[in-house]
Amino acid sequence: xxxxxxxxxxxxxxxxxxxxxxxxxxxxxxxxxxxxxxxxxxxxxxxxxxxxxxxxxxxxxxxxxxxxxxxxxxxxxxxxxxxxxxxxxxxxxxxxxxxxxxxxxxxxxxxxxxxxxxxxxxxxxxxxxxxxxxxxxxxxxxxxxxxxxxxxxxxxxxxxxxxxxxxxxxxxxxxxxxxxxxxxxxxxxxxxxxxxxxxxxxxxxxxxxxxxxxxxxxxxxxxxxxxxxxxxxxxxxxxxxxxxxxxxxxxxxxxxxxxx
Numbered sequence: 001x002x003x004x005x006x007x008x009x010x011x012x013x014x015x016x017x018x019x020x021x022x023x024x025x026x027x028x029x030x031x032x033x034x035x036x037x038x039x040x041x042x043x044x045x046x047x048x049x050x051x052x053x054x055x056x057x058x059x060x061x062x063x064x065x066x067x068x069x070x071x072x073x074x075x076x077x078x079x080x081x082x083x084x085x086x087x088x089x090x091x092x093x094x095x096x097x098x099x100x101x102x103x104x105x106x107x108x109x110x111x112x113x114x115x116x117x118x119x120x121x122x123x124x125x126x127x128x129x130x131x132x133x134x135x136x137x138x139x140x141x142x143x144x145x146x147x148x149x150x151x152x153x154x155x156x157x158x159x160x161x162x163x164x165x166x167x168x169x170x171x172x173x174x175x176x177x178x179x180x181x182x183x184x185x186x187x188x189x190x191x192x193x194x195x196x197x198x199x200x201x202x203x204x205x206x207x208x209x210x211x212x213x214x215x216x217x218x219x220x221x222x223x224x225x226x227x228x229x230x231x232x233x234x235x236x237x238x239x240x241x242x243x244x245x246x247x248x249x250x251x252x253x254x255x256x257x258x259x260x
Contacts, residue, residue, distance in 0.1 A: 019045060023053050024062065024072070033069040061114070074114050089221050090122045092255065093212070093248045097124050097223065100244040104237045106225040107132050109207075111147040113155065113219065114139075116163045118148040121221075132226055133202060143182055144171040146197035146209030147222035150245075153189035154211050154219040160186065174199040194238040195222075204228050208238040210245035215253035223248065 022043040026034060034042075040050035054070055057063040061075035093110050101108045101124045110122040117139045125131055134140075142148030143163060152160055160183075168177040176182045189195045195209040207226030214220050223245045225237050 019043070019049065019053055020057070023050070023057065024076070027072050033066045033071045035069040038069075074112070074119050088255070089212075089252075092251050093221070093223065094122065096244045096247045097122065100223070100225060100240060101126060103240055104225050105129065106207075106227040106232060106237065107134070109134060109147060109209075109224045109226060110221055111145075111151075111224070112221050113142060113148070113151040113159075116142055116159075116166060118142050118145055118151065118222070126227065129227060129231070132205060134226070140201055141169055141171055143168050144175045145201045146195045146207040146224045146226070149185060149189055149197070150195035150209040150211040150222040150224075151219045153186040153195065154213060154217065172200045172202045172205065176200065194242050195224075196234045196238065197224075197226075198229055198234065204230065206232060206234050208234045208241045210238075210242040212245050212248045212252055214249075220252050221248070 022045070023039055026039055026042045036051050036054055037047065039045075039054065040047050043050065045053070054063060058065060058070060058073070061073045063070040064073040089112070090110065097108045097110060105126050105128075107126045107129070108124045109120055111118040111120045118141075120134055120136055120138050120140075123134055123136055140148065142152055152163070164179050164182070168175070168179070168182060170177050176185060193210060195211075196207070197209070198206045205226060206229035207224040209222050209224035211219050212221040212223060223241060225241050
């Protein structure tokens with residue numbers, strides 16, 4: 001194959017990469033949410049082309065809907081870029097997470113809900129204790145984690161219905177896989193404000209978690225204090241975790257842009 005033929009074959013792929021890069025590059029910390037028309041104006045792309053690219057990026061989680069516009073999504077964060085909501089949440093919660101870790105000497109997690117899974121956006125390991133297998137950017141089925149159950153308890157019931165319809169996969173030795181039991185568990189969490197996990201996400205792991213909520217009560221994120229089950233009493237640390245989540249909730253209520 002001649003060189004000119006190879007170049008011509010490569011052009012459509014390179015052109016699409018360039019268009020996608022242009023779309024993702026128009027978002028800034030000062031303008032995190034943009035409409036399709038504005039994205040088209042700034043990139044110079046036709047409206048139909050912009051709409052198609054935006055839709056595909058939303059479907060693949062590189063962008064997410066926000067009102068009538070879109071913003072950078074969690075997939076961008078997972079690849080090491082600065083997605084707006086995770087970055088701002090981390091900044092908002094970090095001091096409270098640090099205080100919680102100092103109070104209970106357990107690993108503290110901050111996570112958000114994304115399509116039936118939780119994504120960990122910050123983790124503060126406990127000092128002098130064995131590390132847990134969780135990692136920043138890692139995902140877990142929501143029904144199998146303390147943070148996930150805390151978020152599901154305050155989510156739209158349709159989200160829970162979709163999760164159940166997809167099947168409750170077993171992850172740890174004690175993962176809840178029965179629909180009725182999960183529904184009862186979520187009701188208990190709504191009543192108490194605290195979610196507990198004992199070996200649901202993995203062998204030997206336990207935690208207490210609580211939901212961070214916005215001004216209208218919507219779930220924004222969840223905080224947990226986790227460790228090895230043999231070393232902690234989750235019910236003893238539950239109130240401390242709930243206090244931290246309530247403190248972050250007060251801050252989040254003043255920041256509408258943090259709402260999912």
